[in-house]
Amino acid sequence: MDASHVEQDLVNVLFTEAQIRERLAEMAAQIEEDYEGHDLVIVGILRGAVMVMADLARAFGRHVEMDWMAVSSYGSGTKSSGVVRILKDLDSDISGRHVLVVDEIIDTGLTLSWLTANLSSRNPASVEIATLLRKPEALQMPVDVKYVGWDIPNEFVVGYGLDYRERYRNLRDIATLAPHVYS
């Protein structure tokens, strides 16, 4: 794969940087309204949610604490392995606190369904989920998602934190990859 030319690997831009910024601002406004008067900790799921966390957090006009978890549910390719492991746990104690898990995409729902159960066992005041993207067709586990940026078709997407083999995370837009990239 040519390391220097990213654009030729992309098929179709689904969401531009500007569209993402606008949608996150709407989501942040809704979240602010819903959690008004309450302490809130947002938990980003590394590494994919880094961009969403950065932009969502800065769209808030309120105080918000940011914490991180790293879990692994995927191998290096495009399919779920079905196994969730905590690679990095929260730094903070969330008991009695309102927790909003922030992710960039929900595919099967396996990761977040496991994660919210894990977080709920730590006696928080509440646990909710915000995700920029959701693939409804691929949902295999029941996950109650409070905030969704967009529902998208069941296609593999990259950019804005989303990788294919650790590439394309730093794209500003969200796009699908050309078939030649996979082969």
Ligand code: 5GP
């Ligand atoms: P799930 O457990 O819901 O199937 O997916 C968990 C993780 O798989 C997501 O947080 C993301 O890291 C990865 N994933 C799922 N769908 C896609 C996709 O279309 N593109 C990329 N780059 N990653 C995805």
Ligand code: MG
């Ligand atoms: Mg993720």
Ligand code: MG
């Ligand atoms: Mg990945």
